[in-house]
Amino acid sequence: DQQVKQNSPSLSVQEGRISILNCDYTNSMFDYFLWYKKYPAEGPTFLISISSIKDKNEDGRFTVFLNKSAKHLSLHIVPSQPGDSAVYFCAAKSSGNTPLVFGKGTRLSVIA
Amino acid sequence: EAQVTQNPRYLITVTGKKLTVTCSQNMNHEYMSWYRQDPGLGLRQIYYSMNVEVTDKGDVPEGYKVSRKEKRNFPLILESPSPNQTSLYFCASSLKWGLAGRYEQYFGPGTRLTVT
Numbered sequence: 001d002q003q004v005k006q007n008s009p010s011l012s013v014q015e016g017r018i019s020i021l022n023c024d025y026t027n028s029m030f031d032y033f034l035w036y037k038k039y040p041a042e043g044p045t046f047l048i049s050i051s052s053i054k055d056k057n058e059d060g061r062f063t064v065f066l067n068k069s070a071k072h073l074s075l076h077i078v079p080s081q082p083g084d085s086a087v088y089f090c091a092a093k094s095s096g097n098t099p100l101v102f103g104k105g106t107r108l109s110v111i112a
Numbered sequence: 113e114a115q116v117t118q119n120p121r122y123l124i125t126v127t128g129k130k131l132t133v134t135c136s137q138n139m140n141h142e143y144m145s146w147y148r149q150d151p152g153l154g155l156r157q158i159y160y161s162m163n164v165e166v167t168d169k170g171d172v173p174e175g176y177k178v179s180r181k182e183k184r185n186f187p188l189i190l191e192s193p194s195p196n197q198t199s200l201y202f203c204a205s206s207l208k209w210g211l212a213g214r215y216e217q218y219f220g221p222g223t224r225l226t227v228t
Contacts, residue, residue: 032215043116043202043219044155089155097162097209099145099170100217104154 003027004092006103015112019077023090023103026071030092034100035064035075038087047088048075080110114139116220118203124226125193133188133223135203143209144186145170145217146178148199155202161186162209193227200224 005024013019023033031052036044050057050064050073057064063076077084090103116137125131137144145160147170157170161180175197177189186205190197201224204217 034215036219041221043204043221045219046216049216091155093215099157099160100215102147102155104152 001026002104003030004090004101004103006088006090006106008106009104010107010109012109012111013080015082015110016079019075019080019084019108019110021075021077021088021090021106021108023073023075024071025073025092027092027094027101028071029094030101031095032093033064033066033073034091035062036089036091036102037084038089038105044089077108080108082110082112084108085110114218116203116205116218118201118220118223120223121221122224124228126228127194128192131190131193131225133190133201133203133225135186135188135220136184137186137203137205137218138184139205139207139218140183141205141207141218142183143206143217144180145204145206146176146186146188147202147204148172149202149222150199158188158201160209190225193225195227198225198227 034049035047037047038044048062066073087105087107089105091100119134142163146158147155156172159178161167203220206217
């Protein structure tokens with residue numbers, strides 16, 4: 001059973017507009033969430049994270065929102081740039097020595 | 113430069129021929145992990161290691177072995193590769209797993225393995 005779901009395999013956005021990538025989870029024990037970005041022929045790189053004690057975390061153009069009651073988080077990129085075109089993975093974990101559980105990824109294309 | 117390195121980056125082999133994919137990190141990280149990425153399945157953990165001589169199975173360990181004799185190295189061993197192990201493999205490391213709020217993992221560039 002998939003515990004972390006990214007239901008949109010792909011997303012296309014115009015340069016300068018907002019990109020919103022969504023992620024849903026089923027395990028109520030998850031208390032830490034991360035977003036990774038992956039370019040072709042490279043490994044994933046850490047982008048931003050959020051703890052369950054917060055509902056928002058911002059880092060420059062990137063903001064992650066967490067809605068615990070809905071078991072939903074989203075990544076907002078404003079403004080979107082062509083260099084943001086990549087596959088974005090949502091990941092979650094519960095406390096302690098537990099593994100990261102990844103979603104299947106969403107491919108973002110930012111069109112100039 | 114802080115990094116995770118993997119070798120080889122690309123490998124084509126035949127069924128049953130033992131192979132090793134090496135992974136090394138220079139950040140003095142305690143935690144290391146192997147993932148495989150397959151189309152439509154995302155990243156799945158194969159094995160992980162909390163520290164030297166401490167390894168454990170992830171979600172998809174069948175057909176793989178690992179060892180952690182030194183802190184910096186975490187090789188992935190396929191004793192008898194099969195075509196269903198054709199995949200993109202990533203090694204990752206983290207400072208100290210379980211340390212609250214420090215769950216970022218640093219990934220290597222990936223190894224694309226094809227087993228015919």
